[in-house]
Each structure stands twice: as C-alpha cells, then as structure tokens.
Amino acid sequence: VQLQASGGGLVQTGGSLRLSCAASGRAFSDYRMAWFRQAPGRDREFVATITWGGGSTLEADSVEGRFTISRDNAKNTVYLQMNSLKPEDTAVYYCAATNGAGIPTMGRTYDYWGQGTQVTVSS
Numbered sequence: 001v002q003l004q005a006s007g008g009g010l011v012q013t014g015g016s017l018r019l020s021c022a023a024s025g026r027a028f029s030d031y032r033m034a035w036f037r038q039a040p041g042r043d044r045e046f047v048a049t050i051t052w053g054g055g056s057t058l059e060a061d062s063v064e065g066r067f068t069i070s071r072d073n074a075k076n077t078v079y080l081q082m083n084s085l086k087p088e089d090t091a092v093y094y095c096a097a098t099n100g101a102g103i104p105t106m107g108r109t110y111d112y113w114g115q116g117t118q119v120t121v122s123s
Contacts (some may be wrong), residue, residue: 001025001112005095008117011085015121019080021095021114028076029053030099035069035080036107037091037119046105047093048080058104063089085121092116 007019019035034049048059048069057069066085071078078095095114102109 001028001031001097003095003097003112003114005093005114005117008093008119010120010122012122013086015085016081016083017085017119019082019093019095019117019119021078021080023076023078023097026099029073031097031112032099032104033069033071033078034096034098034104034110035078035093036096037089037093038116039088039091042091044094044107045091046107049104050078052099060105082119085119087121087123090119090121092118 002024004022011017029052032051035047036044037047038044046060050057050069050071054071066083068081094116096110097112098110
C-alpha cells in the first residue's frame with residue numbers, strides 16, 4: 001500500500017489543522033492506521049492509531065483531548081484532526097499502516113509509511 005500525507009502547515013498556538021493520509025494499493029480497510037511524528041533532534045513519537053474498522057482509537061497522552069484520529073474507508077483516507085495546537089506539536093507527521101499484529105504504539109509494528117508532512121506551531 002502507498003501512503004500520501006498532506007495538510008500540514010504553519011499555524012499559531014491554539015489553532016487547528018487537519019492532516020489527511022490517502023492510501024492506494026491493497027484493501028485499505030484491512031489495515032490498522034496510525035500517525036507518528038518526529039521533531040528535529042528527537043526520536044519518532046507515537047501520536048494516534050485506529051483499527052481497520054474505525055471502532056477503536058488510541059491517542060498518546062500528550063495529545064489526548066486535542067487530537068482525534070478517524071478514517072473513511074470509502075475514501076481510503078485516514079485523518080488527524082489537531083486542535084489547540086502547541087509549539088511542542090511542531091514536527092514532521094507521518095502516517096503508517098499495518099495488517100499484521102504488534103504493539104500499535106510502536107513504529108516497528110507498521111509496514112508502510114507515508115512521506116511526512118510538516119506541522120509548525122508558532123508561539
């Protein structure tokens with residue numbers, strides 16, 4: 001499966017952005033999807049994940065209550081709605097997919113990765 005992330009940009013503290021990740025290739029609905037992020041000089045960090053049917057989601061403590069992951073299997077797209085953005089949310093955001101097992105918060109669980117989209121939050 002190929003993943004294409006979009007929707008990043010520059011926003012002020014307290015603002016909102018919605019990231020999209022469009023998938024092509026094999027059946028999108030078979031895959032667990034996730035968002036990760038990586039800030040300069042820091043390790044990649046789990047942000048959120050959603051099961052293949054969308055019935056279960058999990059967000060990192062650092063974004064819970066501000067970010068929401070969702071998916072539209074008819075459009076082969078997963079979204080990350082980001083509200084109340086903070087400067088510490090600044091990072092490159094990556095979408096990822098897996099149809100295997102593994103710990104959903106760990107990057108090594110995911111087999112496919114998008115190219116990343118930059119999110120910058122100004123103070």
